[in-house]
Amino acid sequence: MEAIAWIGAGSLLAWLWLLLGQGFFWRTDVRLPARRDPDRWPSVAVVVPARDEAAVLPASLPTLLAQKYPGRAEIFLIDDGSTDGTGALARELAAGAGGLPLTVASPGEPEPGWTGKLWAVRHGIALARERTAPEYLLLTDADIAHEPDSLRELVAAARSAGLDLVSQMARLRVATPWERLIVPAFVYFFGQLYPFRWVNRRGARTAAAAGGCVLLRREAAERAGVPEAIRHAVIDDVSLARAVQDSGGTVWLGLADRVTSVRPYPRLAELWRMVSRSAYAQLRHRPLLLLGTVLGLALVYLAPPAALLAGVAAGDPVVAAPGGAAWAVMCGTYLPMLRYYRQPPWAAPLLPFTALLYLLMTVDSAVQHYRGRGAAWKGRTYGAP
Incomplete structure (x- = not known):
């Protein structure tokens, strides 16, 4: 339980950094800058x-x-x-x-x-x-x-x-x-x-x-x-x-x-292919970056609910509190995007499950790459440049 408490605390620190130090990525107010009609409209x-x-x-x-x-x-x-x-x-x-x-x-x-x-x-x-x-x-x-x-x-x-x-x-x-x-x-x-x-x-x-x-x-x-x-x-x-x-x-x-x-x-299969066809390319086809991504996703998105549930089950608030706080920050940062897409606020706590799917898509992208089927799109497959 002590190890879980430390993992929960690490996840909370990561979320506090993401909240304040990652360019306020969670805000959805970045729209076209102020503009005026030009004197001459270009071709x-x-x-x-x-x-x-x-x-x-x-x-x-x-x-x-x-x-x-x-x-x-x-x-x-x-x-x-x-x-x-x-x-x-x-x-x-x-x-x-x-x-x-x-x-x-x-x-x-x-x-x-x-x-x-x-x-x-x-x-x-x-x-x-x-x-x-x-x-x-x-x-x-x-x-x-x-x-x-x-x-x-x-x-x-x-x-x-x-x-x-x-x-x-x-x-x-x-x-x-x-x-x-x-x-x-x-x-x-x-x-x-x-x-x-x-x-x-x-x-x-x-x-x-x-x-x-x-x-x-x-x-x-x-x-x-x-x-x-x-x-x-x-x-x-x-x-x-x-x-x-x-x-x-x-x-x-x-x-x-x-x-x-x-x-x-319409189906998970289409969304899976959309993400997995380029996920490993995003990691420049490097196994160490893949490992770091998997561990990072696990710490940031999967650890908070796991720590909260483990702490509640054990009746240990020291374990549950940091996990619950990290999950709350995670949900708060996701709410603006849900509003942008006109989705209900109750969907925010589902983000860890969605992140787990993305983790599996990323791993599958690497597997498909090493099988020679990576970055496939409409009948064409592209390997690492």
């Missing part, structure tokens, strides 16, 4: 990489076509070897909806050393340079829906704050019980790993972006050498932000109010 190319996205395009592509942008904007949907008619469907949707001009193209299979998404992005940027020489690139996934003023607000924010990269973490779908359990925690853990306030500081050492919605100044992309410089990256959004930052660019990341993901993850 924008919207690049949409798409592979077998016919199921979600009817809910996402019309929102891009309907953008109310005062300047020149054009959409380039790059069909990355789809087998479900993605390209043809995109043309049909554009013909029926009108709006911004749409170009659909296919670059063929990626060259060695490229991930499929970045190969498609490279082709889309090249087309945009030939057609319009845009000042900005909006890189957005095929499952992301935008409110009509989304592009306008992104450009205004980038211009007003002098930012080279503006990224919004799209509000993910939370319709099924498994989505309600896992999705808010996914964004919560991402913010814990990359505190938005740290990312947004000038001269920051922390760099991150959310790949579903990235507005990037073309000159900054060229200076950073992207996408060529990150062509092998599985976690391409974070790699993109790091490349822009390392080349002297300014990066901003926050939560979105008017950008949403329409991709469904």
Whole structure:
């Protein structure tokens, strides 16, 4: 029991540090910075990489076509070897909806050393340079829906704050019980790993972006050498932000109010694959980092309820108190994210169980990597670069 008491105390200290010393990651008030309309609206190319996205395009592509942008904007949907008619469907949707001009193209299979998404992005940027020489690139996934003023607000924010990269973490779908359990925690853990306030500081050492919605100044992309410089990256959004930052660019990341993901993850299996396909890549395929992550998750998320229950069962308040206090702090930091996703407060105590699932997903990601099936996405598997 004495060992459990020390573990509970260590977990409480860890949570006090996370509460106060990790960039207030748990707050959800980091939204687009103050902005005003520029005197001249720059030209924008919207690049949409798409592979077998016919199921979600009817809910996402019309929102891009309907953008109310005062300047020149054009959409380039790059069909990355789809087998479900993605390209043809995109043309049909554009013909029926009108709006911004749409170009659909296919670059063929990626060259060695490229991930499929970045190969498609490279082709889309090249087309945009030939057609319009845009000042900005909006890189957005095929499952992301935008409110009509989304592009306008992104450009205004980038211009007003002098930012080279503006990224919004799209509000993910939370319709099924498994989505309600896992999705808010996914964004919560991402913010814990990359505190938005740290990312947004000038001269920051922390760099991150959310790949579903990235507005990037073309000159900054060229200076950073992207996408060529990150062509092998599985976690391409974070790699993109790091490349822009390392080349002297300014990066901003926050939560979105008017950008949403329409991709469904109705069952645990789909959510498991979403996390496990890149979790070990996040740890740079290093066994020691995997071990440290497992131990850290156990100490921070699993130890508090274990210590509380053990102390209550033994009638020992010295054991129960630090575990209960750590669990309470954990729940308090999770409440803002639950409110952002319009979920009930009583879901907060379930976070240790969700963290256990993420721990198992991370271990499974490593197992799949060593079996040669890591970082798999829609028929392609990527190993360590």
